[in-house]
Amino acid sequence: MVLHDFFFYILAAIILGGGILTITRRNAVHSAIFLVMTLIGVAGLFLHLQAEFLAAVQVFLYVGGITVLFLFVIMLVNLDEAAKQRQFNRQWGLALGCVLLLVAEVGYFLYQGRDSFSFAESSGVLLQNNTQAIAMSLYGDYLLPFEIASLLLLVAIIGAVVMAKKQI
């Protein structure tokens, strides 16, 4: 159990550290790297929560796909100029206030609702064989969204082509 908790804290530290570094680094490439760190941390927590399938997808899709896309774009466009500039704008004080308030409010709500949540001793029946269960579910109850999601991807492809292609 101690080990279990220990994992959580380690991963939490990775996630938060990565997140903070993502938004504070000047260099966009560094930001992307720290984003990967956060994403992997989240994947770790997924594993921790018995969501093996999602953990795998997180690594493949996010780390392997989206982040690489980010890096492509960062390389594609010239970011030297951006790197030299101040990274924070002038109203950062105001924005910081907003952010802190947001923390306070969300925290308050979670605090209010804390009694409702407690992890019972784990390994419920439902979560066994995670990947299989998800597959059953995706092709059963969630068939429609699953199919529609393919159209979503189609739209994304068309959009990307229209926007990024040099000449149509």
Added chain:
Amino acid sequence: MQTSDLIRILPEIILAVAGIVVMLLGAFQKQNAGRMHPAIALLGLLGAAGAIAYQYPWRSLDPAFGGMLELDAFSAFFHILFFLVAALVVLSSSEYVAQERLASGEYHALLLFATMGMGLMASSNDLIMIFIGLEISSLASYILVGFRRGVATSSESSLKYFLLGSFATAFLLYGIALMFGATGATNLTEIHLALQAEQNTVTAMASPQLTPLVGPVPTALVGLSIALLFVGFAFKVSAVPFQIWTPDVYQGAPTPVTAFLSTGSKAAAFAVFLRVFMVALEGSAQDWVWLLWVSGLLSMVLGNLAALLQTNIKRMLAYSSIAHAGYILVAFTAHSEEGVAAVMFYLAAYALMNIGAFAVVSHFGNRGERYVEMEHYAGLGYRAPLLAASMTVFLLSLIGIPLTGGFFGKFYIFRAALHADLVWLTVLGVLNSAIAAYYYLRVIVFMYMHPAAEQIPVERVRPAMGFVLIFSMAATFLLGIFPQAVLDFASQAAALLLENLGNGVL
């Protein structure tokens, strides 16, 4: 899955197929493809509308895909509205697409996909489907907004729309996640039941081998979730304080796309907004009604005041669309059957008059949207009497002059609000609609009471555009003189939407 399930999404299937055909056409047939695209798009829309009509009456249809979709009169109403809007936009953009040399195939395909997404939004009864439908239509809209790739303002508004849109989507998703946590469900009806019973569905359905894990619904989480959901939907309908993207995006987008966004997308967002809040969250109405109250009032005030100062017509119409969202929120605040019907009627009326107005703006704007300033309209009444006359009709309807659809829209809204004892909101709403008259009239003044400052070419109206103008004008008058049929439809749909709740029927 059964055949009946497939029939329920037949309209969406037809649209998707039409979209794909439109897109592939360019690959096989280089010539004339540009002319075929609108035709196929229209055929697809017609077919989809036929598929909706085929399932009449919508009263007795069961939910499809395990409660995922609900093709009731409510969603049928919105489906028909979306198809109409999309068809009018297709017709009115044929000139524009040719003029600006846009990629016709992709343009029409994206329009069709966006329409499909909106249709899914209107009929989905599950937060997952709502989310996916919303994203399909949003992603397509992001692209459509930036469709004039070479124009800095267009891509800029696309970027703004995209960044802020995904920002708001994140809020929406967070709200959904917390709602899921609080109730254990994503299906709207189940959420409703869970909130009603104050027990989450997991507990309710707990099988013997599982000890009930979680007790009552944590109200605090529900509250936070409602606030976050509100952020997401209010952003999409451009209600204050989440209206801020609207003017920039509407101004930079190609004019037909602006027409589409301000009518179709707004209506779709309202459809979802209504369904989620009226079906799933009816139980906590006493909390969110005040959000609506304030948001509606602010939308009207801010929209109208800012519109007073605009010189760009598109921007003015953008601000006015914020104000109109405010009027609609007034009816929403009533959260009654009458209120829902009023929202639906207003959306229909608003869609027709606004599309008409944007069609005029689009036609008159000429190549590169050069003539979109108020002063360019000076003396239009003498150089293009019919164009100006139709614009006048649309503007009068937007003001809410009797005998036009806009009048009855407002009338029903304020009636619903009064019946719900929202006296102050009604008074302020009526006051606002008086302010609004001013800036619409300004355009009319420019058209009829100012000599033309410079010679601005007015191109001949082509048949497609002419049809759009005449159709919207006729429909605007029709809604103003015989509003009954549409209102009956809306009332029935609203009654049907809400009646299941009372019985607690799934």
Added chain:
Amino acid sequence: MWLIPILPLLGAALNGLWGKRLPLRGIAAIAVGAVACSFLLALIACLSLGDATRMEVYFPWIAGADFQVDFNLYLDPLSAVMSLIVTGVGLLIHIYSIGYMSGEKGVHRFFAYMNLFLFFMLTLVLAGNYLLLLVGWEGVGLCSYLLIGYYFRREDAADAGKKAFIVTRLGDLGFLIGLILLYTTFGSLDYLVIFPEAAQFPVDSDGSGTLTLIGLLLLAGAVGKSAQIPLYVWLPDAMLGPTPVSALIHAATMVTAGVYIIARSSPIYVQAPEALMVVAVIGCITALYAATIGILQTDIKRILAYSTISQLGYMVMACGVGAFGAAVFHLMTHAFFKALLFLGAGSVIHAMGGEQDIRKMGGLRKKIPVTFWTFLFASLALIGAFPFAGFFSKDEILWRTFTSSTGGGRLLWVLALLTAGLTAVYIGRLVFLTFFGESRADPEVASHIHESPKVMTIPLIVLAVLSLIGGWIGWPRFLGGSNHFERWLEPALAAPAAAHAAGEESLEFLLMGLSLAVAALGVYIAYYLFLKRREAADRLAQASGGIYRLLLNKYYVDEIYRFLFVKPLVMGSTEVLWKTLDVGAIDGAVNLAARTTRSLGNALRKIQSGNIRSYAGWVVLGALLLIGFMVTAAS
């Protein structure tokens, strides 16, 4: 009956769509023909009406389970009178316009608007329910806006049009809310449903009930349309439109819509005495106030505009004391003589080549005799000289006010009498300065002064005859008549229960004499000040002997007058009323509102900085507020 409003609509459509290609004669034929036909139809309908009322339902408009409105027209004596006035006076003004507008550009547009206006006005008058009435109500406002701004090349004309539209819309707000309230109270908007039900309501004696509220809200609409305090400001500015428009819309018909709506809703008002009291007070104050301003204006049309406001105040006051019949009677006579005054003024302006300043006129009596005589008739009718039309209606109003059981009826009467005197002063001044004395026009203009063509003078003559005899149908009982008019109207109008103590005939006679005397005094003052004194001043220049004494005498009288009359008047009218109230307070309020709007809008524009991050900041701020609200709601 439906043809009555539809014909002008057809005319408007024909002229609007194809008028550009037609010659003036064709346009005029269409416009005038349409109005003439509908006048004839209205006449036939009214004659065949007899004592009955007629409701014609054409087809359901909105048919809901709990809410039904039909397209229906309602003809009762009230709407009959109104439709006759509208079509009759409208017809004459249309004919007049042919002459007046010839030579202007876009005449077809003018006639199309005029016909469209008549369509809406007739819809307003003949509607069988409040919703259809609202259609007409908004429609006439719109047409008035279009017609005021007809000379769009004049910046101020377009502004005046906008001002008229916006200001009246303020009142319309109240009206609209009143309608919704009517509907929620009675469950219908049909006259025939509402009025019997309203009669069942207990009399709202302490002014806290729904009926009083409805009455006040409808009054708000009437105040806007009929240019009563505090929403009268648009009417003087509206005079920038073509003169026939002023005559038709801003004197004879549209502005009386407010009076009409109060008279029409009389069954509601009689159940709400507090609302009636407010009506009476507003009317009375407006009447007096506008008359005092009218005295010192120099623009011929503005004088008439203030006069119109004042006379409308009279009518509203009459409604307020429960004398709805008298109000409608005065409405009718006023339509005759005020239309005539405007048309006459138009003729004068026409003759003077566009000059509207009465200080630059004078001596026109000989040069345009027809105009002069008809104008004189109208003025006499306005003053209330026996036996002109205005005499009967005005006297009726004064009498009913005097005998009104409403608290303060006597006070209202005194003020109304004072107004009558002031009316005589300003109209006397107008007539004397315009038609008598020496010409003060530029020689070049003076040489071109000519009588207007026949097409313009004939309507003048017809209206002059009507101004003379139009009141005779309401010949009061104590003078041997039987007051047919009001008796005929009775079924259409409710009367407050036992509102009027039966007055003695001798008293009525006395009061009548008094009002005549006051009018005569007013005319004399005007004569003395604006005609005679000027002549004296001229004589001063000619003869040098004995002048000093004369001058001294004059000066002396002048001083007394100044002390007694002019000074308070000048002070009151110019300094206090005109400058402070009109320019200062009301325009100031309007400007303040505009400024506030503008600065608010500017603040909004600052928010809209174009910067995505600040936009996101606003989104977050909004989310914070929402969540914060839910926090407070949850705890």
Added chain:
Amino acid sequence: MVPLSYYLILAAILFVIGVAGFLFKRNIVTIFMSVELMLNAVNLTFVSLSYSLRQLDGQIFVFFVMVVAAAEATIGLAIIITVFRNRESLNVDRIDLMKL
């Protein structure tokens, strides 16, 4: 065992970090990364709730969120490239042609 609220609070903090990044950063690409952080926070919330409620629905939802995130990334980056072509800058403060 770590209580659920720890997970939720962790997710909330991550969400707020994302919001902060959106508000503070100037580079459009990093702004978009912040959105990804927010989405991850949502995903984390979903998965932990799904675990605690023993409901798979939450995980399914996360799957769809990921799909959408991928699609959004594609489109977003395409738009960013277009903007860059038009403006030669990815400084978000310079993207303000339209205002007032």
